[in-house]
Amino acid sequence: MNKRRIWATSPVYYVMAAVMFIMACFSYTQNKILFAVEITVSGLCLAAVIMTDLHYRVHVYTALRAARKVLSADEQRNLGQFALPLAVLGSAGDIVWTNERFQDLFTENGEGCGDNIAAYIYPKTLRQILSENGTSVSYGDREFTAYGLRTESGSVLYFVDDTYYKRIQRDYHEKRTIIAVISFDNREELTRDASGSEDSRITSEVESVLRSWAIDTMEGFLRRMTNGRYMLITDDQHIEEAKTKRFAVLDSVRAVKGENNMSATISIGIGRAGVTATESELHARQALEMALGRGGDQVAIYQQDGTYEFFGGLSKGVEKRDKVRTRVIAATLSDHIKSSDHIFIMGHTNSDLDAVGAAVGMWAAVTKGLDRRASIVIDKGRSMATTLINAFEHQPEYENMFITPQEALDRCTQRSLLIVVDTHSTSFVESQEVLKAIPRVVVIDHHRMMVTHIENAIIFYHEPYASSASEMVAELVQYINSSALNKKEATALLSGIMLDTKNFVLKTGVRTFEASAYLKRRGADTVEVKKMFANSLDTYKERSQLVAGAEVYKGCAIACSNWEFPNVRIAAAQAADELLSIQGVRASFVIFRVGNEIAISARSLGDVNVQILLEEFGGGGHLNMAGAQIKNSTTNDVRKALIRVLDEKLSEATKKNN
Missing domain, CATH: 3.30.450.20 (PAS domain)
Structure with a gap:
């Protein structure tokens, strides 16, 4: 000046x-x-x-x-x-x-x-x-x-x-030792059917990229650990420089391809809050687990205030073909169920077909497969799966299958077990009071990891590559007791899979079809599933009105509803799906009012990570499907905020195809 x-x-x-x-x-x-x-x-x-x-x-x-x-x-x-x-x-x-x-x-x-x-x-x-x-x-x-x-x-x-x-203070922070743990995410999938020489080539190329980055760019020290993991020791100044470049090493590793043209990916966990080297290494491992829980191919940084900062995460989760972990989880879960006096099963608030279907599947595995008492905790008035609930509620064999959160609080004891399905966030569970009241918790979920995840779970079965919680439960049931499901229960699970895959179009892997085939063998009726997706004429009209009023901004369709009507969540979700069929639309966002909250339903075909965008509103979900709820706001204010987020974050959330 x-x-x-x-x-x-x-x-x-x-x-x-x-x-x-x-x-x-x-x-x-x-x-x-x-x-x-x-x-x-x-x-x-x-x-x-x-x-x-x-x-x-x-x-x-x-x-x-x-x-x-x-x-x-x-x-x-x-x-x-x-x-x-x-x-x-x-x-x-x-x-x-x-x-x-x-x-x-x-x-x-x-x-x-x-x-x-x-x-x-x-x-x-x-x-x-x-x-x-x-x-x-x-x-x-x-x-x-x-x-x-x-x-x-x-x-x-x-x-x-x-x-x-001040120079001493700055030098202290810039030269402070930082520990990072690096994982070669998909080495097993890249080299599953490859020859020994191909395995060596891929591993060598990835390691060469990492060493070059660690030594030349980060001026650090890289040590190979076990199972495709590496430890990097560098300083805070170089971490800041890497942040400004959005950790370009992710792109460099992605350039390494296998014989099937699949790209290699890595995840990095960085601990910046540790006072000692031991504490930094622990934070780095926690950050790596967070990065892997969000689908991999990204960097997670554990900050001073206990929060996380993320970079990357534009690749789809790599499907794990090996079911060994599922079998181990099923055996461990069975032991915990047998040692409990009452099992409560709970999904997320505003439950959908996937949450209720997964809960029904677990209920059948517990009551029929292991002969234990079980109840599904649900707020029927807020559920979007009332058709599925009604199909069970009035049947004698399913009497008292669904209970309210208050009834669960009255019945639970210290020996009770709570199984949370289709969510892992403390903010989105059906009842936070029930979650706090039951000391032993099991989590079964497929959404990408959020910072507000349940931390005290005795089993945290989290697979972000899975299509749905219903797919994960269908696999578990096969190992707990494969004959536990009847036709109605198998149909409930299949409806959850079809909801989250959009009729086997999105996020569908080999294991998705294997789980569906098992459900079909157990009598799942696709016609009954189709009926569950049927809408009333009023809901159809509201959905059409949302689609007709949409605008396109930077390749993203944005629709707003300033009025509240019955089944607004269903209409908004379906409108978001339908907007993706418009030429040139890469992602869709539907903003609508529910009570005192403004909600956003987001979808993409995979080249835009809507999870990253809606995390700016405190929401979450998947790369191609996410949601958020905002309190004390208006649809117009949320729309303006969404446009600001698109201006700032869209390029970061967009997958760059080579």
């Missing part, structure tokens, strides 16, 4: 007055009218000179008088040798007096009197310094902490030169 002299009279008027007077002299004999104009302008310039000169004389006098009011002549002499830089300011922020130390550090020539203090404290302001108890400012190559005091006639500032200590 340039210095602004406020005690100097502008020379422009002097020059103009002189030029006009000379021109008037030449015009006197040639043109009387021109002479009159020029002599008039000359006189006006002279008047302006006199007025501005008087103004600045008064200003200077006032400023100097203010300086004498703040500091007497004796005090000025004594403080002239004061060790700290000190400046006395007038009411307008102009410097009226400085001591020798201020002149040495801040001014090249002269005392600095007449300068505006803003030139020395920019980008901070005088008001900021006077209101804070110490403000960091810099001038030239030196750094200070400025303190201010208001007086009757102005203010006094003094500066503590702490350049040395």
Whole structure:
């Protein structure tokens, strides 16, 4: 910022007055009218000179008088040798007096009197310094902490030169040791059917990329651990630099491809909050688990305040073909069920066919497969799967299958077990009170990991590659007791799979069809599933109205509903699906009101990660399907906020196809 002299009279008027007077002299004999104009302008310039000169004389006098009011002549002499830089300011922020130390550090020539203090404290302001108890400012190559005091006639500032200590502090943070744990996400899938030489080539290329990045870019140390994991030791400064480049190493590793043209991917967990190396390594492992839980191919950074920062995450979760983990989870879950007196099964709030279908499947596995008491905790009034609930509710064999959260609180004991399906977030469970009341919790979910996940679960069965919670439960039931399901229960599970895969179009893997085939063998009826997706005429009209009123912004369709109507969630979800069929639309967002909340339902075909976008609203979900709820807002405000997020985050959330 340039210095602004406020005690100097502008020379422009002097020059103009002189030029006009000379021109008037030449015009006197040639043109009387021109002479009159020029002599008039000359006189006006002279008047302006006199007025501005008087103004600045008064200003200077006032400023100097203010300086004498703040500091007497004796005090000025004594403080002239004061060790700290000190400046006395007038009411307008102009410097009226400085001591020798201020002149040495801040001014090249002269005392600095007449300068505006803003030139020395920019980008901070005088008001900021006077209101804070110490403000960091810099001038030239030196750094200070400025303190201010208001007086009757102005203010006094003094500066503590702490350049040395601030540089030490900055060096400490920049050179602080940071530990990162790196996982080769999909090595098993890349090399499953490959020859030994192909396995070696892929592993060698990925490791070469990592070593080059660790040594040349991060100036760190890389050590290979076991099972495709590596440990990187670097410093905080290089982590900051990598953040500015959005961790380009993810793209470099993705360029390594196997024989089937599948790209290699890595996940990185970084711990920045640890005081000791042990603590940093623990935080790095937690961050890596978070990155893997969100689908891999990304970086998760554990921050000082316990939150996470994410980069990448644009690849679809890689399907795990091996069912060993499922078999182990099923055996462990069976043991916990057998040791419990009552099993409660609960999905997410505003439950859908996947949540209720998965709950029904677990209920059958517990009651029929393991002969234990079980109940499904659900708020029927808020559920979007009322058709499925009604299909069971009035059957004698399913009496008391569904209970309210209050009934669950009345029945639960310390030996009870809670199985949470289709969500892992404490914010989205059907009843947080039930979650807190039952000490032993099992989580079965397929959504990408959120920071607010249930942390005290004795079993956390989380597979972000799975199409649905119903698919995961169908696999578990086969290992618990494959004959536990009857036709109605198998149909319920199949409806959940078909809902989340959009009739086997999105997020469908080999294991999805294997689970569906098992359900079909157990008698699942696809016609009955089709009936569950049937809408009323009013819901169909509302969905059509949402689609008709949509706008397209940067390849994203945005529809808003300012009115609330029955089955609004179903209509909004279906409208979001239908908007994807419009040419040129990569993602769709439907904003609608439900009670006192504004909800967003988002969909994509896979090249836009809607989960990253809706996390800005506190929501979550999958790469191609996500949702969020916003309190104390309006649909118009949420729409404006969504457009801001698209402007800021869309490029980051868009998959770049090579």
